Amino acid sequence: MRILLVEDDKLLAQGLVTALERLHYRVEHCVSGKQALQAAENSLFDVMILDLGLPDGLSLPVIRKIRSTNQSLPILVLTAWDHLDTKVDVLDAGADDYVLKPCDVREIEARLRVILRRHQQRKQDLLISNELILDLQRHECSFQSQSVHLTTREFLLLKELMLHPGKILSKQHMEEVNSGWNGDNEGNSLEVHIHNIRKKTAGYVIKTVRGFGYMLKSHDEN
Template sequence: MRILLLEDDRSLGATLQSWLQMDGYAVDWLVRGDQAAAALAGHDYQCVLLDRGLPGLQGDAVLQALRARGAGVPVILITARDTVADRVQGLDLGADDYLVKPFDLEELSARIRALLRRDARQPCGVLEHGGVTLDPAAKRVTRDGAPVTLTAREFAVLHALMRRPRHIVSRAQLEEALYGWDEEVESNTIEVHVYNLRRKLGSRFITTVRHQGYGLAPA
């Protein structure tokens, strides 16, 4: 799962990026608001963490432009503006949540999980296919009701496939779900993760379409 972080405080940004990567997310970090539009147009994000006080283009303007385009990606405003009026304004602009700096990193993770649970693009937040159930917020997978232990990147590959159960997902799209901009892409990592997922979920659960990518076998 991929997150866009817009934060101009480089110390805080580095801390948040590192924390979220350890939490299993691919994180793209930008320090200017006027860079947001290109990133949002070019990538499929499951959440945006947005500082209100950004150079280039204020966070409020980024949020307004995002909602004006009809984009429904969940947005958490992260800001030092802490009055009730500030919170009301931010939520009225279209934010899904509002977190005042300084905040606890565990709370940030919990708020992201809460947004994923109620993301309208994923009914009930839980995905199911062929006896396999994936809960993106709890990062939990079961097969026929039994828990399945996955690494963070195996989970990300499975999530990318289960979000598009009737489509072929290319290698590039899977790499998009696994890696942020500053992370090195390993040459055979997708094949390794697919192999491990087949071993854990069944050899026929994921199909390979030559020269195109991977998909889920018909349920």
């Protein structure tokens, strides 16, 4: 899962990035509303975490702009303002939820899962494709009822594919999920991680679409 974090407090942002990436999320960070709009326009994200007060002003116009062009991107707002009018304004602008600062990363992560369940019309934190199951709460994987140990990168990539069933995800997007904007791939290429996932599950689980990218594939597809 790929998160766009928009937060100008460097210490808070660094803490959130570190904590969320330990929980198998890929987090990209920017510090202003302008940067957020550019990132949302140019890249695919599963959710945005947006600070309400940014260096270039309140982020309410950012939310409204995104809602006018991208109806499906879930938005979780962070705010230190515990006022009813502020909460109403945030929700009326189009945000899906908000969290009051200071906040624990466990609450943020739980609210992210709730938002995604609602957007994907799921009742549980389980992603299921035939015999393949990812538990997003426990960060566990099973295939044909057997536990599968995935590295952090493998879990990230498989989760991204399972969050978009039947959709071809471009190689560029999967590279960004794998290594992030900074391009740190820990010496392993995207192809190596895809190969390892297939080896630990089955060769048919991930289909390579030549010239385009990758997609999740069930065993009964031609």
